[in-house]
Amino acid sequence: MIFFSHVTILAANVSIMVTIKLSHSLHTPMYFFVCGLSFSGNCTTMAIIPCMLVDLLSDSKTFSSISLPECATQMFFFFGSAANNCFIMAAMSYDHYTAIHNPLHYPILMTHKICSQFIMASWMVGFLVSLCVVIIAFNLSFCDSNIIQHFCDISPVVCLACDHTSRQERAIFVLSAFVxxxxxxxxxxxxxxxxxxxxxxxxxxxxxxxxxxxxxxxTVVCIHYGFAGFVYLRPRDRDSLHEDMLMAVTFTVLTPLLSPIVYSLRNKEMQMALRKVLGKTDTLIPQMVNKRTPDA
Structure with missing residues (x-):
């Protein structure tokens, strides 16, 4: 099921990005942000799910080994992409506000250059915050167990530390709350x-x-922030890591899966553009086959 969800997420997000790229009617700021959100969703799942699938299919069903740098890299890309999702959603809300509140000046206020700057700022701030979180988490002393019944997320890594972590936990909580x-x-x-x-x-x-x-x-905001708030803003409890793991996996798989579905099924413009792109693809493939077939 995780593999099927992963393939569905990648296919749905790639379909949205290709449709927006090929359909001139969708070359608007709103769909530009949707395209950025789809790309960021793919990055979020790619940071976690492939390693998860390797662990599930490994010969050793108890645990799989991961080095400290690999764990830090996984946390960096996952948290950075997830933070980028939040900032892109904030940019989308500003775009909607500008379009409704000031429609006459909308083409001036939301140019392609400004939208690109929003996307770049989202990536830069998201990964900067992620870098700070990773530095704080991996500067702790790990001298107890080295087994994580989880993927390399913030809470399970911090729970492995053997020194006093209240100050570091407060710093990580502040950074998570900022995002x-x-x-x-x-x-x-x-x-x-x-x-x-x-x-x-x-x-x-x-x-x-x-x-x-x-x-x-x-709809996407409610789903995304509902799961993310439960995972990252809930008080830490070392005895609830199993519950945190279930919620984190659900957040990692369900949110990127529902986002493209919501944007495609609840949007008539996206549906029409997707049908046109699929129709062009269906007519292009027989033409290519006929051109490659030698004359009788």
Whole structure:
């Protein structure tokens, strides 16, 4: 099931990125951010699931070995990509707010250059925070057990430390809260302003269109921040690592799987563009076969 979910995530996100790239009608800031979110979702799963599958299929069913640098690298890319997801969602909420609150100046405020800067800033800040978390976590002293019943995430690594970790745990909690709570507060404020603007619209059709445009992202935000908040903002308990592992695996697999499904199934423009791209592919393959077939 994990392998099937992984292949589905990769295929769905790649389909979204290819569709947005080939469809000129989707060359807008909103779909530019959706494309960035799909790429970031693939990076998040690629940091964890392949190693997880290798461990599940290994001859030794009890544990698999991973070196300290490999564990730090896995944590760096996973947490950095997950943080990037949060910041891209915050940028998407600002894009929706700008489109609804100031539609006349929207082409000026959300140019391709500005959108690219948002994406670059999301990656830079996300991986900078991830680097700080990895440095704090792996500067601890590990002298007890070296077995993690988990993948290389923050909580199970910190729980292996044998020295006093309250100060380091507070620092990691502050960094995690900066990513999760900071971006969530920004998203919440954006949608408060969006709702206040939409309610004042005289046309019922305009209000429905505005709310339907934002419904897809709100669904993804609720799923993403619900799992992420439970995993990273809950008080640490060394006796609940098994429960944390189940929630972390669900967060790693379910959230990137649902995001492309929500954006494709709840968006008519994406559905139409996807059908066109698949239709072009279906007609292109027979043409290529016919060209390669020699004349009688």
């Amino acid at each position: 999760l709570v900071g971006s969530f507060v920004f998203i919440t404020m954006s949608y408060v302003f969006i709702v206040s603007t939409v309610v004042k619209m005289p046309s019922a059709q305009g209000r429905y269109k505005a709310f339907s445009t934002c419904s897809s992202q709100l």
